[in-house]
Amino acid sequence: MTVSDLAGSDETILVAQARQSDATAFSELVRRYENKIFRLALHITQNREDAEDVLQEAFLKAYEHLDQFQGNSKFYTWIVRIAVNQALMKLRRRKTDKSVSMDEQFDTGEDTLVREIAAWDEDPEQQFSREELGRILESAVQSLEPPYRSVFVLRDIDDLSTEETAQALDLSIPAVKSRLLRARLQLREKLTRHFKRKGDDAFAYL
Amino acid sequence: MLTCKDFLRELSDYLDENLAGEARTELEQHIAACPNCWVIADTTKKTIRVYKGMDPYPIPPDVEARLMQALERKMAAKQSK
Ligand SMILES: [Zn+2]
Numbered sequence: 001m002t003v004s005d006l007a008g009s010d011e012t013i014l015v016a017q018a019r020q021s022d023a024t025a026f027s028e029l030v031r032r033y034e035n036k037i038f039r040l041a042l043h044i045t046q047n048r049e050d051a052e053d054v055l056q057e058a059f060l061k062a063y064e065h066l067d068q069f070q071g072n073s074k075f076y077t078w079i080v081r082i083a084v085n086q087a088l089m090k091l092r093r094r095k096t097d098k099s100v101s102m103d104e105q106f107d108t109g110e111d112t113l114v115r116e117i118a119a120w121d122e123d124p125e126q127q128f129s130r131e132e133l134g135r136i137l138e139s140a141v142q143s144l145e146p147p148y149r150s151v152f153v154l155r156d157i158d159d160l161s162t163e164e165t166a167q168a169l170d171l172s173i174p175a176v177k178s179r180l181l182r183a184r185l186q187l188r189e190k191l192t193r194h195f196k197r198k199g200d201d202a203f204a205y206l
Numbered sequence: 207m208l209t210c211k212d213f214l215r216e217l218s219d220y221l222d223e224n225l226a227g228e229a230r231t232e233l234e235q236h237i238a239a240c241p242n243c244w245v246i247a248d249t250t251k252k253t254i255r256v257y258k259g260m261d262p263y264p265i266p267p268d269v270e271a272r273l274m275q276a277l278e279r280k281m282a283a284k285q286s287k
Contacts, residue, residue, distance in 0.1 A: 023281045030277065034270060039263045052269050056276050063280055110214045117245050125256045137260055156257050181218040188246070188253045195252070 015075050019066050026066075030059050033076055036158055037083050043153045044087035046142060047094075054090060058083035073167060077160070080168040084150065091146065113185040116192045124195035140190040144183055151176055152183035208236045213243045221251050 009028070017025035034055065041054035062069075062079050069078050125133050141149060141157075154165040155176070166176045213236050219225050220233050237244045 021284065026281070027274070027277065030273070034273065035263065035265050038265045038269065042263070052272070055265075055269065056273050059273065060276060060280050063277065063284075109211065110217075111211050114214065114246060117242050119245050120249050120252055124252065125259075130261070133256070134261065137257060141257075156254055157260060159258070177218060181215075184218065184250055184253060185214075187257075188250045191253055191256070192249060195249070
C-alpha cells in the first residue's frame with residue numbers, strides 16, 4: 001500500500017496495521033500528528049531543542065508500546081499524553097532550582113483576573129499582519145503559567161474536548177474547566193492591550 | 207439575582223454553549239443589564255476565536271527529517287529482533 005492510499009485511512013485501521021509491524025501505517029500516524037505534537041511540546045518546554053527531543057521521544061515510545069494502547073481513546077489523545085509527560089520531565093530537569101508543577105499554586109477568585117474592561121473592535125485581528133498577529137498571540141500564550149498553558153493549548157488551539165484534555169493531562173474535569181477559564185481570562189486581559197478600541201480611553205475621562 | 211462573580215464563574219460554559227434553559231437565560235439577562243460583563247463576555251469570545259483561527263505551526267523540515275530517521279532506526283531494530 002502506498003502512502004497516498006493511507007492518507008485518508010481510518011485511524012483505527014492505521015493503528016491496527018501499525019501493531020502488525022506495518023512501518024508505513026505508523027509513519028502515516030506520525031505524519032498526521034507531528035505538527036500538533038511539536039507545537040504542543042514547544043508550548044510546554046518553551047525551547048526548540050527540548051521540543052524536538054520531546055517529539056522524537058513521544059513517537060518512539062508510542063511505537064515501542066503500541067501494544068499497550070487501548071482502543072478506547074483516540075490515538076491522538078494517547079500520544080498527547082505521552083508527549084505531555086516527556087515535556088514535563090524536561091521542564092523539571094531544566095529548572096531543578098524551581099519546582100515545576102502542574103498543580104495550581106494559589107487559588108484566587110476569577111474576578112481578580114479581570115482588571116481591564118474595554119471593548120474591542122468587531123474584528124480586532126484584522127488590524128495586524130499575519131506575522132504581527134502570530135507574535136502577539138504566541139507571546140500571550142507563552143506568558144501563561146504551565147498548568148494554564150497546557151490546558152489552553154489542548155482545548156482552544158488543538159480543539160480537544162474537555163474529557164480528552166482531562167485524560168491527556170491526567171486532570172479531573174473540574175480542574176480542566178477552572179484552568180481553562182483562568183487561561184482565557186488572562187489571555188483576554190493581555191490581548192486587550194493590543195485589541196481595545198481606539199479612543200475608549202479618552203471617553204473614560206468624560 | 208446573579209452577581210458579576212457568579213457570571214464570571216459560568217463564563218466558559220456559557221461561551222462553549224454548554225448551558226441550556228434557565229441557567230443560560232439567567233446569564234443572558236445579566237449580560238443585557240451589566241455593561242462590564244457584556245464586554246468581558248464579548249472580548250473573551252473574540253480571544254477564543256482568534257486562537258482557533260491561528261495558523262498551524264508547520265514542523266521545520268530538518269526536525270521532521272531527524273524524527274523520521276530516528277523512527278526508521280527504531281523500526282529496523284524491532285524487525286531484526
Ligand atoms: Zn456583571
